[in-house]
Amino acid sequence: xxxxxxxxxxxxxxxxxxxxxxxxxxxGKETDRQMKESHAETDKEIKALSKNIGGLNNSLGKLIDExxxxxxxxxxxxxxxxxxxxxxxxxxxxxxxxxxxxxxxENGEYAMPVEVKTHLTKEDVDEHTExxxxxxxxxxxxxxxxxxxxxxxxxx
Numbered sequence: 788x789x790x791x792x793x794x795x796x797x798x799x800x801x802x803x804x805x806x807x808x809x810x811x812x813x814x815g816k817e818t819d820r821q822m823k824e825s826h827a828e829t830d831k832e833i834k835a836l837s838k839n840i841g842g843l844n845n846s847l848g849k850l851i852d853e854x855x856x857x858x859x860x861x862x863x864x865x866x867x868x869x870x871x872x873x874x875x876x877x878x879x880x881x882x883x884x885x886x887x888x889x890x891x892x893e894n895g896e897y898a899m900p901v902e903v904k905t906h907l908t909k910e911d912v913d914e915h916t917e918x919x920x921x922x923x924x925x926x927x928x929x930x931x932x933x934x935x936x937x938x939x940x941x942x943x
Contacts, residue, residue, distance in 0.1 A: 827835040878925045
């Protein structure tokens, strides 16, 4: 069996080794710079993709709201609520949005804030109950409706 020995290679002096180390150091700096640029570009692409996906989700939500709200008039009419106005709504006081709702139906006597959800959770119900209170207070301060009734409509 052949014996392997490790002997230092001769022929390289200190200056040559030092120059090789400095070259390696500079090469590492360039690699770091390229990686940072690549990372920044990847971050930019991820942000753009997230924005596009969020926009698609928002558009889908609006489509579902529109499809569902069209049937609300008939549903509530059959329950004895004859609403004359409706649409999505933002309630603003002191230049601040205090509440928003997917659909807001009203007729001068009754107002019905409606949230449309594809998946209903307890938190959704709690948030809508709080929203109804905010809208009730808003309407009271302006004497806009005698009764505010809330509805959370899950869609199957």
